[in-house]
Amino acid sequence: MSIDTEPFEVFLSEARDIVLIGHFNPDGDAVGSVTAAWHYLRSRGKHPHILLPSPYPESMSFLEPNEQKILICEQNLAEARRLVARADLLICLDLNRLARTEYLERDILETPARKVLIDHHIAAELDRFDLAFSTIDVSSTCELLYQILLAMPDIDGDPARIPLPCAESLYVGMMTDTNNFSNSVFPGTFDMAARLIARGVDKDDLQEKVLSCYSVARTRLMGHMVKDKMVILPRHKAAYMLLSNKEKEQYQFVPGDSEGFVNLPLAIADVEISALFTENAAGEYVRVSLRSKSRINVNRLAVRFFNGGGHRNASGGRLYLPLEEVPAYFEKALDAYPDEEKFS
Numbered sequence: 001m002s003i004d005t006e007p008f009e010v011f012l013s014e015a016r017d018i019v020l021i022g023h024f025n026p027d028g029d030a031v032g033s034v035t036a037a038w039h040y041l042r043s044r045g046k047h048p049h050i051l052l053p054s055p056y057p058e059s060m061s062f063l064e065p066n067e068q069k070i071l072i073c074e075q076n077l078a079e080a081r082r083l084v085a086r087a088d089l090l091i092c093l094d095l096n097r098l099a100r101t102e103y104l105e106r107d108i109l110e111t112p113a114r115k116v117l118i119d120h121h122i123a124a125e126l127d128r129f130d131l132a133f134s135t136i137d138v139s140s141t142c143e144l145l146y147q148i149l150l151a152m153p154d155i156d157g158d159p160a161r162i163p164l165p166c167a168e169s170l171y172v173g174m175m176t177d178t179n180n181f182s183n184s185v186f187p188g189t190f191d192m193a194a195r196l197i198a199r200g201v202d203k204d205d206l207q208e209k210v211l212s213c214y215s216v217a218r219t220r221l222m223g224h225m226v227k228d229k230m231v232i233l234p235r236h237k238a239a240y241m242l243l244s245n246k247e248k249e250q251y252q253f254v255p256g257d258s259e260g261f262v263n264l265p266l267a268i269a270d271v272e273i274s275a276l277f278t279e280n281a282a283g284e285y286v287r288v289s290l291r292s293k294s295r296i297n298v299n300r301l302a303v304r305f306f307n308g309g310g311h312r313n314a315s316g317g318r319l320y321l322p323l324e325e326v327p328a329y330f331e332k333a334l335d336a337y338p339d340e341e342k343f344s
């Protein structure tokens with residue numbers, strides 16, 4: 001991949017006040033990419049702030065720089081807005097639409113600061129940025145950021161020049177977005193993994209910290225979902241599960257606990273589409289996660305029926321319906337989903 005980083009280099013060298021922004025409900029790639037960018041910029045003498053719209057999974061707290069706490073917007077929105085308004089360079093990572101920042105879309109649009117996008121989702125809002133690095137031919141934003149860093153003059157193609165904490169964050173984002181090398185993996189993804197491990201990243205340590213970190217209650221919740229909640233729709237080769245606030249409370253749910261649940265039904269031979277519907281804590285909407293086997297496109301399904309989008313085999317969205325009305329809506333959506341989009 002050849003990347004022209006010259007304009008980015010100019011933006012960085014001219015910036016005095018940089019803010020890094022990830023998406024709502026941050027996953028490993030969001031946390032990994034903002035913290036990786038932070039460590040890289042810190043190595044260049046910058047002091048960026050990091051904003052995440054909502055809390056991130058506890059298992060990733062080791063990625064948070066000691067020197068710079070991540071500001072969670074929904075816990076201190078006034079401060080988040082102040083930082084955005086004051087910045088002269090905003091870098092948005094792992095989000096294709098500003099609405100994915102949940103609270104900051106208008107603030108970001110209104111500030112005269114330069115805006116950079118680094119993202120790997122379909123249909124990114126390129127025209128809202130002064131500079132965009134956007135491709136879907138990578139596993140993750142962290143893989144794209146790794147490619148960008150290699151092309152920066154100070155790194156100059158040598159992974160050994162990437163600061164170790166930056167390399168660890170990059171690895172975590174790639175590892176989590178690929179479900180530990182099981183989906184959206186490109187030749188460049190393995191290449192990145194190999195070079196980062198050669199650089200000194202301890203893959204086993206990161207895997208244990210991030211993927212083997214759950215509570216007993218979370219593992220029991222997973223069992224409950226598969227045994228008691230999974231509904232199979234044979235006609236559609238689909239499966240779905242509903243996760244209510246009552247169950248979250250019963251199983252002492254914390255952010256990140258439902259990570260991976262939506263993939264479980266895809267282990268069944270005759271299931272090609274899997275959906276997880278999660279009631280939002282305030283009961284305002286239902287969070288939708290969609291996954292599919294390789295020949296099925298769920299991005300179009302998410303765009304058309306679930307107010308969302310993302311990737312071909314992994315997408316998300318929202319439904320503004322009571323949880324109990326979701327199953328009927330899901331079946332109707334599957335009935336109405338045109339084959340030419342489903343198999344596109």
Ligand SMILES: [Mn+2]
Binds near residue numbers: 029030120141177
């Ligand atoms: Mn991602």
